[in-house]
Amino acid sequence: MSTIANCTYEIIGWEELPSPPDAQPTDGPSLARYEVKKRFQGDFEGDSTAERLMYVPNKDESSTGTGHVTIEQLTGLLNGLSGSFVIQHGGLVVAQGIQQSYGHVVPESGTEELEGIRGVVEISISSAGVHALKLDYLFHRENDGSE
């Protein structure tokens, strides 16, 4: 049986890092790399550091491509359990105003009281600009055979 955790977050750091030269298209959208720091409130209380690769439309051309992939390590309290875990997620703008996103907890990335955590992640931004993360999770532990 899984548990759903809802939380909101604020972006407290957004730093552009040197972009990877080899995977850089010569035309069309360009690839940028960011380090993003967030602070969470709600069923998860804590902070995260994320590394994000993002294609952004090239302003000089008519290209519209945009999409990102992110690996993010969260540390804090999830429904009162302390530890850290890693999520990976991404999103695409498939048409104007239509986004598709996906995300998962990396298996076996949980530590301390969060050891064995698995789950699915959904990130959304409300029309008021509030960033929210929904985590549907459970614990897989070898000893008790539970899924």
Next chain:
Amino acid sequence: MSKRATATFNVTGWDDSPYHEAENGIRLSRVAVTKTFGGDMEGSSAVELLMCQANAKDLSAGAGYVASELFTGSLGGVSGSFVLQHWGLMGAAAQTTSGHVVPGSATGELAGLTGKMEISVAEDGTHTLTLDYDLA
């Protein structure tokens, strides 16, 4: 109507730079990868991969990656370039991958390409990329 492309690939370069290594074994790294493709995709790609290994000493313990991949060559005989974004999860329970062509990223005769992809690894180690795509 969508077309399906099936291509095998070889990893020709793997340059791994860790940026976070914790005492408990969790390792986060950036990996610059190069690949060559054969089959319905002929050409090469440059990939920027972000990887999380749950235990750096035991890859089967659990891992995940996200990737941005720039492919240049031909797809079903049509030439150009495009960007794929994809992810994978590896663990004792299951292996999963999924990904998309970044809309608006294709150039040349492939301009307008959209599609969805997955990667499978055969028992003999052959990596296969399957791309279901539409070319407007």
